[in-house]
Amino acid sequence: MILVTGATGTVGRELVGRLLALGVPIRAATRRPDSAGLPDGVQVVRADLGGPDGLVDVMHGIDRVFLLSNGPEIPIHDANLAEAAAKAGVDHIVKLSSGRTGDDTATDPIPTWHRAGEQAVRDSGVAWTMVRPLGFMSNALHWADSIRDHDTVYAPFGQGRIAVVDPHDVAAVAATVLTTDGHAGETYTLSGPEPLSPGEQADILAEVLGRPVRYVEVAPDTARQAIVDHGVPDELASAIMALRATALEAFTSVVHPTVEKITGTMPRSFRVWAERHRHQFAEVRAG
Numbered sequence: 254m255i256l257v258t259g260a261t262g263t264v265g266r267e268l269v270g271r272l273l274a275l276g277v278p279i280r281a282a283t284r285r286p287d288s289a290g291l292p293d294g295v296q297v298v299r300a301d302l303g304g305p306d307g308l309v310d311v312m313h314g315i316d317r318v319f320l321l322s323n324g325p326e327i328p329i330h331d332a333n334l335a336e337a338a339a340k341a342g343v344d345h346i347v348k349l350s351s352g353r354t355g356d357d358t359a360t361d362p363i364p365t366w367h368r369a370g371e372q373a374v375r376d377s378g379v380a381w382t383m384v385r386p387l388g389f390m391s392n393a394l395h396w397a398d399s400i401r402d403h404d405t406v407y408a409p410f411g412q413g414r415i416a417v418v419d420p421h422d423v424a425a426v427a428a429t430v431l432t433t434d435g436h437a438g439e440t441y442t443l444s445g446p447e448p449l450s451p452g453e454q455a456d457i458l459a460e461v462l463g464r465p466v467r468y469v470e471v472a473p474d475t476a477r478q479a480i481v482d483h484g485v486p487d488e489l490a491s492a493i494m495a496l497r498a499t500a501l502e503a504f505t506s507v508v509h510p511t512v513e514k515i516t517g518t519m520p521r522s523f524r525v526w527a528e529r530h531r532h533q534f535a536e537v538r539a540g
């Protein structure tokens with residue numbers, strides 16, 4: 254049986270769907286089982302990675318774990334899970350990390366948190382695989398309100414390009430790693446098929462939505478406030494902006510062949526992602 258942590262999140266829901274389709278028994282961890290809205294056939298359990306008590310019980314009968322943690326607590330949450338997994342006799346941990354963890358020059362918070370989390374997993378003695386995606390295509394949902402309201406994407410670092418990846422492909426790689434052999438001790442950096450600037454993403458959204466969408470470059474602080482207004486905690490919002498700034502460097506624009514190598518399928522384009530999420534940008538016009 255596979256334990257999926259972060260099962261109610263962007264990647265976790267895709268992964269649960271994928272594993273269900275493969276017919277694999279799944280236990281899904283969430284802090285709020287009653288409102289998790291997970292599909293039938295999934296065993297839903299309450300678990301908080303911040304409270305190590307009970308994590309060993311949650312892993313009873315589990316062979317492999319998908320580890321998803323988020324924000325400043327990543328190092329401690331990963332250590333809690335890895336320690337419990339070792340105690341419970343889990344065979345393999347697949348950790349969702351971050352692409353820039355592999356950039357030795359990166360000293361901003363998100364790769365720093367993930368580096369510590371990865372180390373805790375390696376130190377646990379349980380077999381591991383690190384999955385390190387570059388930026389998610391779904392981050393474009395932060396633009397949904399301004400696109401709906403006035404057909405505009407406000408984003409900083411207009412010259413920066415990121416080879417954004419569809420969370421669907423991140424989940425596809427994780428599902429393959431969790432259900433096949435030969436991935437222990439491997440670190441996989443994932444990207445989508447092409448590097449895109451925010452302006453280029455706005456152009457694709459315009460084509461998919463069939464109406465003009467303009468791009469306006471804003472100061473990082475303005476963009477930071479917008480994601481705080483979206484419910485992202487302050488410290489994490491600052492960390493996300495520090496990470497976005499690195500789009501101006503070459504590292505995030507590199508296309509990696511990993512998704513196709515692992516899954517046998519080409520990574521999805523931003524256009525395909527946008528078509529699948531078109532309804533979330535749908536126009537709301539008074540009168």
Ligand SMILES: NC(=O)c1ccc[n+]([C@@H]2O[C@H](COP(=O)([O-])OP(=O)(O)OC[C@H]3O[C@@H](n4cnc5c(N)ncnc54)[C@H](OP(=O)(O)O)[C@@H]3O)[C@@H](O)[C@H]2O)c1
Nearest residue numbers: 259260261262263264283284301302322351386387388389
């Ligand atoms: N966004 C990007 O561009 C990007 C790129 C590369 C890597 N990443 C990495 O991807 C991860 C985020 O993935 P995501 O976007 O799929 O996550 P998400 O949608 O933000 O969901 C977060 C998940 O974590 C769970 N969670 C939060 N606190 C928890 C706790 N204390 N104990 C147990 N579960 C907890 C939540 O479950 P409940 O609320 O149900 O408990 C939820 O399922 C982060 O590690 C991030 O660094 C993101």
